[in-house]
Amino acid sequence: MKSPKNRKSTKRKPSRKPSWAEFRHRFIDCTWFDRDRVKTFRAMREFWKRAPAEVLRKLPAVSVVAPSGYLLGAVTSFGRGDRAFLYLAPQLEKASQAEAIWTVAHEFSHVALRHHAPYKGRLPSLSTLRAHARADEKAADALATEWGFVRPKGPRRQ
Numbered sequence: 001m002k003s004p005k006n007r008k009s010t011k012r013k014p015s016r017k018p019s020w021a022e023f024r025h026r027f028i029d030c031t032w033f034d035r036d037r038v039k040t041f042r043a044m045r046e047f048w049k050r051a052p053a054e055v056l057r058k059l060p061a062v063s064v065v066a067p068s069g070y071l072l073g074a075v076t077s078f079g080r081g082d083r084a085f086l087y088l089a090p091q092l093e094k095a096s097q098a099e100a101i102w103t104v105a106h107e108f109s110h111v112a113l114r115h116h117a118p119y120k121g122r123l124p125s126l127s128t129l130r131a132h133a134r135a136d137e138k139a140a141d142a143l144a145t146e147w148g149f150v151r152p153k154g155p156r157r158q
């Protein structure tokens with residue numbers, strides 16, 4: 001006769017709510033969420049606080065897009081990096097033609113260098129993301145320059 005303590009419980013365990021750190025890593029750090037999106041960041045935190053645990057646990061892979069209003073263009077990996085997403089901001093229409101040309105060339109450099117897929121199917125740590133971001137910008141500038149494009153003076157916006 002089996003002892004009752006060896007029997008599997010048929011009670012349903014309440015589903016654990018992902019921590020803010022887990023939610024933030026998956027939907028903010030590993031998606032596209034620029035730092036000056038302060039209100040949107042707070043809204044994300046409110047959503048995490050108020051949404052039912054079950055909903056948060058069962059969310060499918062999702063690409064959150066919250067670019068800075070300052071940004072002209074970007075290429076992003078969306079976490080696991082199986083697909084590139086190239087963004088060209090509406091603000092490009094107000095930039096100089098030279099800046100628009102450079103932005104397009106710079107973003108295609110990121111794609112050509114496969115910067116959207118460096119993590120082999122895993123979510124990278126925040127420090128890895130930041131280290132890659134700095135190195136990737138230099139490499140993309142170098143390749144676009146090699147292709148014959150000229151970076152306009154002024155702050156980086158790509």
Ligand SMILES: [Zn+2]
Pocket residue numbers: 074075106110136137140158
């Ligand atoms: Zn860039």
